[in-house]
Amino acid sequence: MKQNTKQSYFVTGGAGFIGSHLVETLVSEGYRVTVYDNLCSGKKQNIERHIGKPNFNFVQADILNLPVLQEKMKGHDVVWHLAANTDIPTGNRVTDLDLNNCTVGTRNVLEAMRLNKISEILFASSATVYGDTPPIALSESMGPLLPISLYGAGKLACEGLISAYSHLYGIRACMFRFGNVVGGNMAHGVIFDFIHKLRKNPKELEILGDGKQEKNFFMVEDCIAGMRWAFQKSSKPYDVFNLGCESSVTVKEIGRIVAEEMGLKDVKQVFTGGARGWPGDAPYVRFDVNKMKQLGWVSSHTSPEAVRIAAQRLIKTT
Ligand code: NAD
Secondary structure, three states, rough: OOOOOOOEEEOOOOOOHHHHHHHHHHHHHOOOOEEEEEOOOOOHHHHHHHHOOOOOEEOOOOOOOOOHHHHHHHOOOOOEEEOOOHHHHHHHHOOOOOHOOOOHHHHHHHHHHHHHHHOEEEEEEHHHHEEEOOOOOOOOOOOOOOOOOHHHHHHHHHHHHHHHHHHHHHOEEEEEOOOOOEOOOOOEEEEEEEEHHHHHHHOEEEEEOOOEEEEEEEEEEHHHHHHHHHHHOOOOEEEEEEEOOOOOOEEHHHHHHHHHOOOOOOOOOEEOOOOOOOOOOOOOOOOOOOHHOOOOOOOOOOOOHHHHHHHHHHHOOO
16 A cells, blocks of 8 residues: 555445544545445444544445445545444344345445446455354465355355456455454444443343353454555455454453453353354354464454453443
C-alpha cells in the first residue's frame, strides 16, 4: 500500500466494530475515506465524529444494491470489505442471511470494483472457514475446508469469489482469516455477553457449552495493523492469511477474567453443557501464524491479555 495522502479508501461495514476502528486510523492519517454501511449491526455514533471532515464521507446503503454501490465506489483506490452478517446463530436459522449479506454482497463489491476499475481489496474472512478441526494449530494450507456454519460457508464462498475475480480481472487481494477480534465498541461476542449477564446477576454466570471451548482472541488494533502490514509487504496477486495470535483462551477463563475486572468474587459458573456454545460453533480454534510472522508481523498481546483489555474497555463504556 502506498503511503499517499491522496489515496482513497472505500470501507464497507465501516460503521461496525472493526470498521470504525479502521476508519479512525485512516481518517486521522489524512486518507480520504468513504464508509458504506446499511447500519444493520453498525452504529452511526461509531463514525459520527468524522462527519463534516473534508476527507470523510458516509453513505448509508446496502451492498446488495449494486447500482448504488457501483456509483458510490467510483474514484476510490482501495476497498476494505468488512460488511457482512456477523450474527452467526441467527444466520444458521435464517438460511439466506449469510448467502445474501456475505456471498452475494461480496460478489457485488467485486463487480462494482471491476466496473470501476478498482484493483485492490482487503477482505475480512474468518477462522470459521476451517470448520470442525482436530485440536491442532490451523495453517492456511490446511484442507479440505469444511465449514460447519452458514456464516463460515459464506466466508469460504467469498474467498473463492475474490480469488476468481483476482485471477480474471487483475484485482490484488489480501484475505484475512480473523480469530476473535476484541476491543472497545464491541456490540456482540462472548465478553460483551458476559458483562451483560453479570450485570443482571453478579452471583452466577451462565456459560454456553461446557466452557472448555478454546479460541484465539486478539486486539482490534492488532487486527488493523496486521491487515495493513500484510497488504504492504505481501507481493502475491492474491493471498490469504491467518490473522490473530498464537495463544488461545478458554471460555471458562474468559468468564473468570470478566468477573475479576468487574470486581466480582465467588461468581458461580453454570454450564449449559455440550462441547459447543451453539450449533455451528467450532469448540477449538488455535492459529498457526507463521505466514504473518514470515512477513515480519506478530500481535502485540496474548489472548488472555486481549480479553482483559477488552473487558476493561467495555466495562467503562457500556
Ligand atoms: P459488525 O457487525 O460490527 O460490523 C459489520 C458491519 O457491516 C456493520 O456495520 C453492519 O451494519 C455492516 N453491514 C452488514 N451487512 C451489510 C450490508 N448488506 N450492506 C452494508 N453494510 C452491511 O462486526 P465486526 O466484528 O466489526 O466485523 C467486521 C468484519 O469482520 C465482518 O465481515 C466479520 O464477518 C469479520 N470478522 C469479525 C470477527 C470478530 O471477531 N469481530 C472475526 C472474524 C471475522
